[in-house]
Amino acid sequence: MSFTIARTVDEALAALTAGATPIAGGTDLVVGARHGKAALPANLVAIDRLDELKAVVETKEGVSIGALVSHHAIETHPLLASAYCALADGSALVGSPATRHVGTLGGNIMNASPAMDTGAPLTVMGAEVELRSTRGNRRMPIEQLWTGPGRTSAEPGELCVAIHLPKPGPKANSAYVRLEYRRAMEIAVVGAAAFVALADDGTIAALRVGLTAVAPTILTCNLVEQIGRPVAAAAEHAAQMAMEQCTPISDVRASVGYRRHTVGVMARRAVEAAARRAAGEKIAIPVNRAVGIGAAS
Amino acid sequence: MSTSERIAFTLKVNGTDYPVDVEQGRNLLSVIRSEIGLTGTKEGCDDCECGACMVLLDGQPVNSCSYLAVQAQGRAITTVEGVIDGDEMHPLQRNILEEGGVQCGFCTPGMILSAHALLARNSSPSEEEVRIGLSGNLCRCTGYAKIVAAVQRTATELHA
């Protein structure tokens, strides 16, 4: 049994190679252990002091977000909250202010819950995840990270160090909406993210849709056949596609039929909100409030 | 996990260093209450939902029921006992009393700490922003309106 606090990424990688499990904010790991879902790993390495993984850096290609950037930092970051809106929408919905201050982007994606709120936003924006181990670095499209509920393709010893997002390009933006029964401390019943690029005539130039909590992992579709169509028609198509492609479960929160219906509604609203933003409209983060989802306060 | 394996470290609570020797899996809440003896921090749901256990870690709100004590070493922990200024109540404490925002009082320490963190990052929050700032804290008595009013009154006072 051991607990170490890594001071450098190399120290963290050495601990992982020796078999330790990383703990960032612990909002999944510790809470899960307290629920009895999984015992707390005996050997832990705390990575929450690795300041080099806490930066949001604008690059020529887009933006690189360190794995330890918190949801609070994302929702309040000027660049992320204006050009990469779906991610800011997702982070702003996580838990409470405490969860958002402690919980990290890396922890959210590595925990690989099908209900994670940053997953669909990241896939529609074309994110790549960067993993590092003592053997080196690798980058892959983020969809390839998730292999099932709570499972990733990361090898033992690999640490998530960053998430890279390409520039959205001109007249393009994104949105993430989720169905929730209350306005805080909630888990997505279902959710949908959309990335929309508009042509000069206002028709669709690119459309990708990602779905939350309706399959073992985040579902993503690149709707190339919608190019050249009006936004309203593309949004309707996205809703149909979402209802057809999803494979939801029934549980205490919602039935299969309800999830199948509402994921269509979420997909349509996500496309419409992303298109409004792509056209230059400012809609406050999280867009959920602006489109009237969640009980009024 | 085995709870028998102990680990010795120091926690800095309200500016004082406390050496502790506890099981690796112990949560911060139980160490603050049972080892250090500061019982202002409450255990409510013990599940990260109610916010009665809220403390500040380097100024940021954290649910101490679900945070490992050992992970809090090296950080400045603030509990409700630490917001008081000598014998003077903090304006948040005074206003929550004066506005009638305390009934059973169980949620009050957590509310004060969430509000404290909110006012540190936003000195004049709107009602909506106060409600979001307190959204991780449940109160089953007051209906929130008086607590929200107390936070807004404190913001106005601190500005004046």
Ligand SMILES: Cc1cc2nc3c(=O)[nH]c(=O)nc-3n(C[C@H](O)[C@H](O)[C@H](O)COP(=O)(O)OP(=O)(O)OC[C@H]3O[C@@H](n4cnc5c(N)ncnc54)[C@H](O)[C@@H]3O)c2cc1C
């Ligand atoms: C009250 C509450 C409400 C919540 N609400 C939401 C919500 O609305 N939406 C949502 O999506 N989530 C929610 N969560 C879940 C959780 O807060 C998020 O998933 C958070 O982003 C996890 O980050 P963390 O740093 O706390 O992860 P940790 O718990 O520290 O880690 C999670 C997992 O990822 C691994 N890990 C962490 N960082 C890395 C890394 N850099 N490299 C490799 N592996 C790593 C850990 O080993 C562990 O297996 C909630 C949690 C709580 C307690």
